[in-house]
Amino acid sequence: MKTRKKIVLGVCGSVAAIEAPKVARELIRGGFNVECVMTKAAKEIIHPNVLEWASGNKVVTRLTGAVEHVRLCGVDGEAALMLIYPATANTISKIACGIDDSPVSTFAATAIGSGIPLIVAPAMHISMYKNPFVESNIKRLKENDIRVINPRIEENKAKVERIDYVIEAVLKWI
Numbered sequence: 001m002k003t004r005k006k007i008v009l010g011v012c013g014s015v016a017a018i019e020a021p022k023v024a025r026e027l028i029r030g031g032f033n034v035e036c037v038m039t040k041a042a043k044e045i046i047h048p049n050v051l052e053w054a055s056g057n058k059v060v061t062r063l064t065g066a067v068e069h070v071r072l073c074g075v076d077g078e079a080a081l082m083l084i085y086p087a088t089a090n091t092i093s094k095i096a097c098g099i100d101d102s103p104v105s106t107f108a109a110t111a112i113g114s115g116i117p118l119i120v121a122p123a124m125h126i127s128m129y130k131n132p133f134v135e136s137n138i139k140r141l142k143e144n145d146i147r148v149i150n151p152r153i154e155e156n157k158a159k160v161e162r163i164d165y166v167i168e169a170v171l172k173w174i
Helices: 015-029 048-055 068-073 089-096 103-114 132-143 163-173
Strands: 006-011 033-038 079-087 118-122 152-154 157-159
Touching: 006 015, 006 048, 006 068, 006 103, 015 033, 015 048, 015 079, 015 163, 033 048, 033 068, 033 103, 068 079, 068 103, 079 089, 079 103, 079 163, 089 103, 089 118, 089 132, 103 118, 118 163
Parallel strands: 006 033, 006 079, 079 118
Antiparallel strands: 152 157
16 A cells, blocks of 8 residues: 655745645645645735645744644654745745745755755746846755756746646655
């Protein structure tokens, strides 16, 4: 019998967040247990109830005394991998600079410090993606063994990569 592995799905405030429930469902179809964490900006795009429905688990929208980030992404955490889909320029830059002031960036900082693999799927306007500071931060993530799934460049946007490609990347890493 296949052992179910837990994946933390971080969702940031890009319009591409509307695709995150589909990612959660595909991961579950692949035999994974998915727990979601959202930024405040993500909650303005999709409601946490949608991710709860998609994942079958309560969604973390704020950190509490239960130290959810340590339970899931700490040294002895339950997660085998963290996927941030979509990842905004803001969250990418926070992670690259060691800033953890949102639920998603705190989970990522904890995962990195614990050696839990982190995959980031950027989504933003092309002008943000081509900003030299954002480009430098993406490069910094890659140099520190964080897998970055490059976006598709279309219509002056850096669109998050197709779901099937992202799922394939997760399966290769885990």
